[in-house]
Amino acid sequence: MRLLIIRHGDPDYSIDSLTEKGKREAELLSFRMGKEDVAAFYCSPLGRARDTARYTLDRMKREAEICDWLREFPAVVNKPNEYQDCAWDWYPRDLVAYSDFFDREKWMHHPVMEAGGVKEKYENVCRELDALLARHGYEREGDLYRAVRPNRDTVVFFCHFGLECVLLSHLLNVSPMILWHGFCAAPTSVTTLYTEEREEGFAYFRTAAFGDVSHLYAFGEAPAFSARFCETFDSDERH
Numbered sequence: 178m179r180l181l182i183i184r185h186g187d188p189d190y191s192i193d194s195l196t197e198k199g200k201r202e203a204e205l206l207s208f209r210m211g212k213e214d215v216a217a218f219y220c221s222p223l224g225r226a227r228d229t230a231r232y233t234l235d236r237m238k239r240e241a242e243i244c245d246w247l248r249e250f251p252a253v254v255n256k257p258n259e260y261q262d263c264a265w266d267w268y269p270r271d272l273v274a275y276s277d278f279f280d281r282e283k284w285m286h287h288p289v290m291e292a293g294g295v296k297e298k299y300e301n302v303c304r305e306l307d308a309l310l311a312r313h314g315y316e317r318e319g320d321l322y323r324a325v326r327p328n329r330d331t332v333v334f335f336c337h338f339g340l341e342c343v344l345l346s347h348l349l350n351v352s353p354m355i356l357w358h359g360f361c362a363a364p365t366s367v368t369t370l371y372t373e374e375r376e377e378g379f380a381y382f383r384t385a386a387f388g389d390v391s392h393l394y395a396f397g398e399a400p401a402f403s404a405r406f407c408e409t410f411d412s413d414e415r416h
Contacts, residue, residue, distance in 0.1 A: 178313060178314070178315065178327075178328055178329065178330050178331075178332065178371070178372045178380075179329070179330070179331045179332070179369065179370070179371050179372075180331075180332050180333075180334070180348075180369070180370040180371075180382070181213075181331060181332070181333045181334070181367055181368070181369055182334045182336065182341050182344060182345070182362075182367070182368040182370070183206070183229070183230075183333065183334065183335050183336070183365065183366070183367050183368075184336065184337060184338050184341060184362045184363070184364055184365060184366050184388075185199070185203075185221075185223075185225040185226040185228070185229040185335065185336070185337060185364060185365070186198075186199030186200065186202040186203040186206075186225070186228070186229045186364045186365045186401075187199030187202055187364040187365075187401035187403055188225045188364070188403060189225075190225075192224070193223055193224035193225055194224050194225055194228050195225055195228050195229065196401075198401055199225070199228075199229070199364060199365075199401070200228075200232075201398060202229075202364055202365040202393060202398065202401065203228065203229045203231075203232040203233075203365060204232050205365070205392050205393055205395075205396050205398060206229070206232065206233060206365040206367075206392055207232040207233040207235075207236045208236075208392065209367075209391075209392040210233040210236070210237070210333070211233065211236045211237055213331060213333075214331060215237070215239070215331050215332070215333050216313070216330035216331055216332055217242070217313070217330075217332050217333070218230065218233075218234065218239060218240070218241035218242065218333045218335070219241060219242050219243075219244050219247060219309070219332070219333065219334050219335070220241040220242070220243055220244070220247065220334070220335040220336070221243075221244070221247040221248045221249070221335060221336045221337060221340070222243050222244075222245055222247070222248055223248050223249060223337070225337075226247070226248075226335045226336055226337065227243075227335070229335055229365065230335040241333075241335065244305070244309070246301065246302050246305040246306075247334060247335075247336045247337075247340060248336075248337070248340065249263075249336075249337040249339050249340055250263070250264065250298065250299075250302065250337070250339040250340045250342075250343050251298055252264040252290075252293050252294065252295040252298045252299070253293055254289050254290060254292065254293035254295065255289060255292065255293070256268075256271065256289060257271050257289075263339060264290065264293060264295050264339075264357075265339055265342070265353075265354070265357035265358065266357070266358075266406075267354075267358065269358075272354070272358055275287055278352065278354040279352055279354060279355060280352060281346070281350055281351055281352045284352040284353070284354050285299060299343060299353070302340070302343050302344070302347070303343075303347045306344055306347060306348075307347075310322065311325075313326075313328070313330060313332060314326030314327065314328050314330075315372065315380055318379075320350050321379055321380065321381045322372070322379070322380045322381070322382075323378060323379060323380070324372070324374050324377075324378055324379060324380045327372075327374055327380070338361070338362050338404045339357065341362055341368065342356035342357050342360070342362075345368070345370075345384070348370060348382040349382065349384065360387060360388065361388065361404050361405050362387070362388040362404065363388055363390050363400035363401060363403070363404070364400065364401045364403050364404075365390065365392070365393065366388040366389055366390045366400070367386070367388075367389045367390075367392075368384065368386065368387050368388060368389070369384070369385045369386040369389070370382045370383065370384050370385065371383055371385055402414065
């Protein structure tokens with residue numbers, strides 16, 4: 178089975194939709210996705226994800242199942258020296274000061290994470306993902322998946338960067354803090370995972386491409402900056 182995880186287009190968070198650039202990105206994405214043979218589409222309920230998906234769905238004359246758990250990861254925490262904010266985007270010095278952040282089991286037990294109920298929210302997303310994969314023939318067993326009905330279907334998710342990292346962390350058995358802070362999926366980027374059934378009946382997911390935006394470059398459209406931070410401190414880009 179192949180999973181395609183797609184981040185929404187360049188966002189206008191004030192109206193939970195897309196900027197004009199985001200609309201162009203979503204249209205260019207639809208040219209790429211229109212060539213795919215997709216078994217099922219799943220989408221976040223938030224406007225920026227649904228507006229992105231609509232370009233592809235209209236082109237393919239398809240519909241997506243709306244899944245509430247695909248909304249942006251909802252945990253809100255009080256990070257050091259900051260107002261309440263998302264569970265990621267920690268300042269680097271605060272991030273590396275707590276080595277357990279890089280442990281797949283311990284990261285969620287930092288006092289800030291516990292106070293924000295992060296564990297419960299993370300585990301809910303993981304449960305929902307596993308329930309959906311079971312519908313498609315792959316049942317979670319420990320740290321891998323039992324291939325109950327092995328297949329070569331393509332399943333597509335339209336969602337958000339923070340949520341995408343949660344999905345990947347569960348599929349790959351790593352702390353999402355590594356993904357949240359060490360990777361950036363640009364708007365409309367496509368992350369591709371395949372199952373590998375090297376032993377009959379057991380599958381593991383491998384990432385074949387992360388954050389691919391070749392559909393933008395093909396038409397001369399530069400990726401949006403959204404989700405990144407300043408390259409140098411003297412920059413006007415967000416810090």
